[in-house]
Amino acid sequence: MSEKEKMNQDATAEETQTEAAKPAKEAKPKKDKAKAEKDKKPGFGKRLGRFFRELKAELKKVSWPSRADTLKKTGIVIVCVIVVGIIVWIFDGIASAVINALLSLFGH
DSSP, X not given: OOHHHHHHHHHHHHHHHHHXXXXXXXXXXXXXXXXXXXXXXXXHXXXXXXXXXXXXXXXXXXXXXXXXXXXXXXXXXXXXXXXXXXXXXXXXXXXXXXXXXXXXXXXX
């Protein structure tokens, strides 16, 4: 395909897009009326009710773990917390001993 043919196709495509955009601009006032009606908020009670209905629907979709799986993972978390606590306790003791040694060394 020659350069001129490509340019002609591009120009034709742009004209088609421009013509397609014009009716959309003319239809804008209709959208404004529909948008104004849509922007009216329902009352607080209706919104709250809709929230809880949607919440219930989402909770039905949740894949809940079994009791055994929950207990297993809870045990793992408790063991990890105890291990990290022991590590922090050891480092705290070491840091405290080093600071006390430095203070006694310099006579404070």
